[in-house]
Structure formats: structure tokens, C-alpha cells
Amino acid sequence: MALTKLIEYEDASPEVRAVYDDILATRKTDWINNVWKALANHPPTLRQFWGEVKEVMGREGGRLDPLTRELIYVAVSMTNNCEYCIRSHTAAARRKGLDDQMLGELIEVVALANKGNRLAIGYQVEVDDRFK
Amino acid sequence: MALTKLIEYEDASPEVRAVYDDILATRKTDWINNVWKALANHPPTLRQFWGEVKEVMGREGGRLDPLTRELIYVAVSMTNNCEYCIRSHTAAARRKGLDDQMLGELIEVVALANKGNRLAIGYQVEVDDRFK
Amino acid sequence: MALTKLIEYEDASPEVRAVYDDILATRKTDWINNVWKALANHPPTLRQFWGEVKEVMGREGGRLDPLTRELIYVAVSMTNNCEYCIRSHTAAARRKGLDDQMLGELIEVVALANKGNRLAIGYQVEVDDRFK
Amino acid sequence: MALTKLIEYEDASPEVRAVYDDILATRKTDWINNVWKALANHPPTLRQFWGEVKEVMGREGGRLDPLTRELIYVAVSMTNNCEYCIRSHTAAARRKGLDDQMLGELIEVVALANKGNRLAIGYQVEVDDRFK
């Protein structure tokens, strides 16, 4: 069970409903996933985080395409061990083109980087002048 | 200073030199960066990690292009706060096409994901059935 | 299931019972929560950690009030993704005055800090001289 | 050296200057610290993060007072090992009343929580029903 109740659409204040409506319209879907229902307990966070996700993950005309953004989001979530985030953002990534082969390659790089990070930290390797 | 001495090419054993030579040839460069000189203190790690980096980061015909792999590597390294890895892999990414605009977008997504992870964890949000 | 058995009061050694009794008396409660029953498998850890929690979280006359200490404990636990700790210490915090509004604000700051950390790390921002 | 150049006020675009001006006015100070000069390389992040910091850390009438918010921010930054964030936000906290005694108590709780987290995780302690 979440730490607080999940706020369903029918129980939501007009302020929260407005965000839910925007999520439904932006994503062209007919359901709200749990993280938003949890955030609705603190409307400033709901409104702020939804606005940020909408802008950053959905920005048109950026240099990173939407699927790449999702891959990066998932890579961070795997490193931090956030199950909710891994599952919800791999679902989002699948809608944008992620297939099993890409997922396998993504996890492979995430695992390699976590290892490489500890090799460099373990030996306390100094940054080469050329990298500064 | 690194935790152990850095092993220069001229002081390296034939086994270590063979790896250094492969790094130089594969990367078409004329210098070895510090992390390899540190790993050379334990040749099995040097040989194994170089083989893995060469295969995973350089694989031909994968579903993720080489630049995307570097972006994922950097995203993990930023989340783990590994300075050496951030600097060496942004350098690698720049050689594969990373520009300042992409770097800004990468960091933006990394930061957003680290925040989103703690929102989901903070509220202990249950995974929706549809995501399982 | 925990990694080891949980040691109930009736099965506990006198040494462990003495700690359980002190927990019950100090907290004015009639039950022992699971973490102590797990730690009881290694009595030195049980005794040491309980003594430390009692002193640090319950210290009279400190500059930080007991609720603020719990908020800090929860903030760390959310950052580290420790479900047991989030749930047990938000329960403790509620007994000391935490309400839903404060919880929402707490999570908001925890999430913001996790994001801000990666912005500073991502750009490898140098510490300003005035901050040293 | 930061990963990108730091953008000084005199070299900033009007969009960036507007944010710098708001920072200076809001904080009643005459200098801009480095993190903002780094973020200015990607103006959407600068504008978004400043707006968020201003709202969350400076909100009037919240249930958590401004100093408590800074303590939470610092606790997260210590857990994540972000030097820039530790130094800049302890400086901010000092302006809001943090003294050496409070800092000692803050670090004590942060350290205890990081330990307690691993005790609960190490033993894989199940969450008590009463905490759910």
C-alpha cells in the first residue's frame, strides 16, 4: 500500500482534476497511473512534476528523440533501483519503439557503467589532463 | 594520486602491452588514458574490462547506436557521481556526435529521473497492474 | 521473509529481553517491531543500535527537535530506497506531529534535492570560493 | 573545471539575464553562484530549476519552515555525496539559522539513518503489518 491514499478522479478537487485531464489528453489515454494519484495528495507537486515531465520528456524539436529520453530515464531508475519507475518508463519506452533487443542492450550498458564507475572509483583514478 | 601507481607503456609487461596496443589500434589514437594504466595493476581486470568495453560500447549492428550507448553510460555515471567516468565518457560521446545542446538535454533528463525516482519511492507508490 | 528468523520475546535470551524491555519502556508501547527481532540474531548489534537510536533520536535538549530528526531520517531513507525505514520512521514521525501536508512538503524537498544533486554533478560545477 | 563554460552576467542572453536578475532580487545578494552559471548553458533547465527552487525552498506559509527545508536538502546531499550541494546548502542554511551545534546533530542523524537503512536491508526485514 502506498504511504498515503491514492486519489481517484471522482474524489479529486477541481485543481487535481485539471491535471488529470491534461494527462489524459496529452497521452491520449483513458487511465491515470498510480504515481499521479499519490502526488495528488500534495497538489503543488502534482502540478509541478506533471508540467516538468510533459515539457522534458515530450519536448518537440530537441536534439534527443523521445525514445532516447526514455532510455536515459530507465537507466537512471535501474541504477537507483526504483521498481515503479523502471516498470512505468519501460512501458512508456515500448510505446515509443523499445523492443526486447534494445532492452537487452540498454541493461547491458547500464550494468557495464555501474561496474566501470567502481573500477575508476576503486582505484581512485586521476582525471587525465586531456579530459579536463 | 591514484590508489596504486599508473603503469606506463614502457614499464608494462608483454601481457599488458598487448591490451594497450589493442586499445590504441581500436580507438585509432596515440595515448592511453589513466583508467587503463590503473587497471594494469591487475592484468585479469584490465583484459576483461577492455574486452567488455570493446564489445558492448563498440558492437556493430546493435539496436542502440554508439552515441546512445555513451549517453546511457554518462547518465549512470552522473547518478553515481563518478567524475572520472563523466569526463572520459562525455569526451567519448563528443567524438561520436554529442554537442552542448544534447548534453544539456541529457543532464535535464538525468536530473528529472533522479527526482521522479524519489517521488515514487517517497510515496511508496504501488506498481499498477497494467505495468506488471 | 527476513534473511534470518525473527526472535520473539518469549524465545529471547535474557540479554535480548533486557533490550526489548528498554524499548517497550522508553517508547511506552506494548510491541516490538520486526527490525529489533532481526537484530536480536546478533546481540551486540541489537544493543549497540538501540542505544544509538535512543540517544540520537531521543536526545533531550538538542538543537534539533525530535520531529525534525525523524524528517531527516526519512529523507535519507527515501534517498536510499529503504522501504522498512520509510514506513517505520514516518510512523514514528506521525507520533511526533507529522501530518499529510508536512509529508507532502518533505517528499517535495527530497525529490528536489536529488534532482539538484545531479544537476551540480552532471555539469561538474566547481565550488565557489565563497562556499569553501 | 566544470564540464561546460560558466556563463557570466555580461555574456548572458536577455533570457538568462532575466533569471539572474530574479535570483539577485529574490536573494537580496550581489553575486550569482556557479551552479546557475553552468545551468545557463541550457536555458530551459536554468529557468525551470530556479523557479522550482524559489517555490519549494522559499514557499511562504508551508508546514515546514525554511531552515528545516535546507536541513533536508543537505541530508540528501550528504547521502548522495554531492560536494557542491553540501557546501552551497549549508551556506544557505547558515543564513537561515544553522549553527555548529545543529550541524553536528544533523550529520549525526544522517549517519545513523544511513546505518539503520543497511541494517534493515541487510537482514531483509519484513515490514510490520502495523506500518502498512
Next chain:
Amino acid sequence: MALTKLIEYEDASPEVRAVYDDILATRKTDWINNVWKALANHPPTLRQFWGEVKEVMGREGGRLDPLTRELIYVAVSMTNNCEYCIRSHTAAARRKGLDDQMLGELIEVVALANKGNRLAIGYQVEVDDRFK
């Protein structure tokens, strides 16, 4: 449920079966645990990671004995909060001699180190010249 299907022996390709057979023979066991069945979705990872685990965790004639290697693996997994890894590698460690007393001492040191790390980071302690 895992993020992808688990690949059972009877459904495995010859390439995957060869790795499964080597796991069974090396470990002198008659079952394959889930992590390998998940990795089998991306055979290069399965083959590479199994080879690495076999070499690093099972190396003969190293300076660290096999049980010590497992203890280190578990210590990392507790710090990172990886339930699967904690459970599978404490099981492996028990086969190599881990008992309840040692487990208690292991967790005690892991917890202490996580605390000590944040004390040093919290105070931003400079490295003594003698340690460099």
C-alpha cells in the same frame, strides 16, 4: 514478475543451453536460478556475465578465498539494496561456510561503513597527506 519472460531450459536455444549446461556442471547442481533465465533474453549478456562470475568468484589460487569474495559481493548488494543479489549470494556464501554469526558480523560492518562514509562526507573531511 520479471520485466521479460524467464527462459526455461526446454525452450532455450542451443547457445543458451550451452551456458546453462556449464552452470549446472560448474556448480554441481540440478537447477538454474532465475537471474540466468532472465539474462537468456540477451545471450551476449548471459554468456559474458556467466563467464565473468565463473572466473572472478571461482578463481583458484587467488589471494582472496571464495567465501571472502562472496562476503564482499553481499556487502555491495546490501549497500545497493538489491534483494535478489542479497538472497542469492548469501545462499552461495552459506554453501561456502557462512554461518549466522558471520552474517551478523558482516551486516554490522556494512552498516558501520555506510555510517562512517556519511560522517566523512558530511564533514567534508580532507584526506590526510599520509593517506595519499
Next chain:
Amino acid sequence: MALTKLIEYEDASPEVRAVYDDILATRKTDWINNVWKALANHPPTLRQFWGEVKEVMGREGGRLDPLTRELIYVAVSMTNNCEYCIRSHTAAARRKGLDDQMLGELIEVVALANKGNRLAIGYQVEVDDRFK
């Protein structure tokens, strides 16, 4: 520079000097390293942490020998990227017998575990019944 001043022996209160004296006597050394001089700003932490380190890292008759304890401490410190802790505890480990070969093997296992953790987390592998 540390976040607070370092308290030298000659400037220390009798309470702090008593701890310093015990460190010098227990370790049979003639200098105090910086972490203790930082902790001395908050004597309860200094006294508590020194007592804990003395007991846990130095316990006679435990099942884990002192060198193994240091290796575990270092493994955690590498995973958390605590430079001070890596350097001070590899120095302690060297006094207890750590050599370059063992250090290489230690880092190899730490890196492998950090990778293995993300493979298990990345695929969200379910714990096998036999491991529960």
C-alpha cells in the same frame, strides 16, 4: 577544506582529549587522522563513533578476522564513492596484510557486484523460492 575547523590535540577539551588518547593508545600510533578532528566538533559523535569503530573493527574472537572486516568496509566505501574512507581504510587494511594483489581482487569483486546488482534489478528478476 572541511566544513568545520579541525580540532587539534592542543586545542581540544578534556573530553575530546580522552578520546584522542584512547585512539593513540589503541592504535599504537602518534598521530590523529582528520576524520576524528572533524568529529571533535560534536563530541557525542566523536565518542560514539570511536567506540563503535573500536568495538566492531577490532573485536577479538569474532568469526571475521580484522583484515576481512577492513575489506568489507572498503567495498562499501568504493560503492558509495567516499574518497576519505577508501584511502583511510585501505591504509588500515595494508597494516593488517592487504597487498596489491588482494586489492586488485577486491576491486574486481566490488565492480562485478555493482554490475550484477543492476542486471538483477534491470530485469526485475523475481527471487527464486529456494532462496527465500
